Amino acid sequence: DAGVIQSPRHEVTEMGQEVTLRCKPISGHNSLFWYRQTMMRGLELLIYFNNNVPIDDSGMPEDRFSAKMPNASFSTLKIQPSEPRDSAVYFCASSFYRDGNQPQHFGDGTRLSIL
Amino acid sequence: AQTVTQSQPEMSVQEAETVTLSCTYDTSESNYYLFWYKQPPSRQMILVIRQEAYKQQNATENRFSVNFQKAAKSFSLKISDSQLGDTAMYFCAFVSDDKIIFGKGTRLHILP
Numbered sequence: 001d002a003g004v005i006q007s008p009r010h011e012v013t014e015m016g017q018e019v020t021l022r023c024k025p026i027s028g029h030n031s032l033f034w035y036r037q038t039m040m041r042g043l044e045l046l047i048y049f050n051n052n053v054p055i056d057d058s059g060m061p062e063d064r065f066s067a068k069m070p071n072a073s074f075s076t077l078k079i080q081p082s083e084p085r086d087s088a089v090y091f092c093a094s095s096f097y098r099d100g101n102q103p104q105h106f107g108d109g110t111r112l113s114i115l
Numbered sequence: 116a117q118t119v120t121q122s123q124p125e126m127s128v129q130e131a132e133t134v135t136l137s138c139t140y141d142t143s144e145s146n147y148y149l150f151w152y153k154q155p156p157s158r159q160m161i162l163v164i165r166q167e168a169y170k171q172q173n174a175t176e177n178r179f180s181v182n183f184q185k186a187a188k189s190f191s192l193k194i195s196d197s198q199l200g201d202t203a204m205y206f207c208a209f210v211s212d213d214k215i216i217f218g219k220g221t222r223l224h225i226l227p
Contacts, residue, residue, distance in 0.1 A: 035160070037210070043208075043215075091215070
């Protein structure tokens with residue numbers, strides 16, 4: 001079984017540039033989550049989708065961040081324009097939500113460095 | 116390779132009791148962080164408590180505290196005066212550089 005696939009694995013770019021992170025959830029999963037991970041704050045939920053629809057984007061830090069899920073097998077997180085404080089590891093996770101808790105499966109993350 | 120093991124798949128305790136969730140890990144690294152996350156029915160992962168490996172003092176956050184035994188590679192979570200709202204899945208996580216490794220979780224039920 002293929003897990004959650006994220007790309008790129010690493011991204012280094014200059015401030016002001018547009019950054020696009022990609023995620024392919026596990027086939028059959030209907031919920032998708034984008035997290036940002038820093039050592040100080042741990043995992044912070046940015047946004048999550050259920051059945052391709054954004055349910056809660058209250059964690060998106062500012063208008064420079066946007067996320068889309070055009071279909072059940074693909075999602076993007078875009079930062080435009082990027083800033084050095086956006087440097088972090090970004091994780092995508094997916095799960096099958098039916099009722100109650102279902103475990104989330106995490107991708108390997110994208111390490112983003114904004115210079 | 117790093118591994119994180121939570122040996123208790125499910126636990127139940129009465130409200131107001133104290134409960135301890137176990138977590139052990141394996142690593143050859145010396146600098147890392149350990150986290151406990153809570154996943155309530157709302158599904159998002161919520162940070163409960165964090166511990167830097169270089170700190171000997173155990174972290175404490177209100178009713179939550181950890182027993183960090185670096186030599187034994189053990190990182191247990193103690194919840195004092197448990198409340199109904201503590202019912203959730205709890206995940207232990209090992210973080211080093213850009214790696215994050217989760218345990219399989221412990222489902223905790225707080226009974227009225």
